[in-house]
Amino acid sequence: xxxxxxxxxxxxxxxxxxxxxxxxxxxxxxxxxxxxxxxxxxxxxxxxxxxxxxxxxxxxxxxxxxxxxxxxxxxxxxxxxxxxxxxxxxxxxxxxxxxxxxxxxxxxxxxxxxxxxxxxxxxxxxxxxxxxxxxxxxxxxxxxxxxxxxxxxxxxxxxxxxxxxxxxxxxxxxxxxxxxxxxxxxxxxxxxxxxxxxxxxxxxxxxxxxxxxxxxxxxxxxx
Numbered sequence: 001x002x003x004x005x006x007x008x009x010x011x012x013x014x015x016x017x018x019x020x021x022x023x024x025x026x027x028x029x030x031x032x033x034x035x036x037x038x039x040x041x042x043x044x045x046x047x048x049x050x051x052x053x054x055x056x057x058x059x060x061x062x063x064x065x066x067x068x069x070x071x072x073x074x075x076x077x078x079x080x081x082x083x084x085x086x087x088x089x090x091x092x093x094x095x096x097x098x099x100x101x102x103x104x105x106x107x108x109x110x111x112x113x114x115x116x117x118x119x120x121x122x123x124x125x126x127x128x129x130x131x132x133x134x135x136x137x138x139x140x141x142x143x144x145x146x147x148x149x150x151x152x153x154x155x156x157x158x159x160x161x162x163x164x165x166x167x168x169x170x171x172x173x174x175x176x177x178x179x180x181x182x183x184x185x186x187x188x189x190x191x192x193x194x195x196x197x198x199x200x201x202x203x204x205x206x207x208x209x210x211x212x213x214x215x216x217x218x219x220x221x222x223x
Contacts, residue, residue: 029146040137091184091218093123099161102187103152103168105144108195114139116148117190119207120161125219130211131155131202132194148191155202186214 016025042048094100103118116133133151149168156164167184193210194201207215 026146026150029143030150032143036139036143037137090221091125091186093121093125093222094165096123098123098163098165099128099156100165100167101152101156101161102184103148103166104184104187104191105139105141105148106188106191106194107138107141107144109138111195112136112138113195114144114147115191115194116144116151117187117192117194118148118152118155119184119187119190119211119215120156120159125222127205127207127215128161129155129159129202129204130190130207131200132190132197132208133200134194134197184218186211186218189214 016028020028038049091102099120099122101118101120103116106115106117107113108115114135114137117130118133119130120128122128131151135147139147145168149166152166152168153164156162156166189211190208193208196210
């Protein structure tokens with residue numbers, strides 16, 4: 001691979017996906033995010049972090065993903081990255097004793113921020129937990145989706161969801177791992193709702209009112 005790349009980030013990531021293994025891709029994605037946040041911290045706060053902190057975060061975040069996969073049969077599916085028109089498909093429950101996590105990312109240009117939404121449901125379509133997360137930084141769409149996948153997996157570990165099926169909205173990020181395309185409206189709406197909150201929010205066995213109707217509709221369609 002040439003050391004200099006001319007083209008879009010999507011084209012760059014397509015080249016990367018054929019050059020690096022999954023673990024290396026995750027390390028690169030996390031490191032790129034830290035470089036961007038390091039730049040913002042210097043520009044807006046005058047604080048310059050040491051480069052080793054960037055490398056440390058990238059490596060250890062990738063290790064978190066690998067560890068989450070090794071602790072349980074975590075499966076990842078893609079939902080087709082950031083289409084301008086949301087082509088929703090029927091939500092399907094996971095097998096018995098498996099938790100399904102739907103995640104999505106959204107960008108908010110007026111506030112220059114990025115939002116993540118994650119919903120965890122069982123085979124009956126009941127919500128076990130959900131989470132929103134917002135960063136005051138507008139990430140590249142592919143990088144935002146990568147961070148959404150990381151958030152979904154790390155939070156699942158904290159909640160004790162070891163048998164996990166992760167269904168996301170990024171063919172570029174998830175196809176490199178294992179995937180099929182399914183779009184989830186509830187996760188998409190939760191990602192957009194995240195801009196009404198601050199930092200990370202977690203709901204246990206309930207959801208924000210803004211997505212309650214969508215969750216109920218998806219459950220009825222599945223059952």
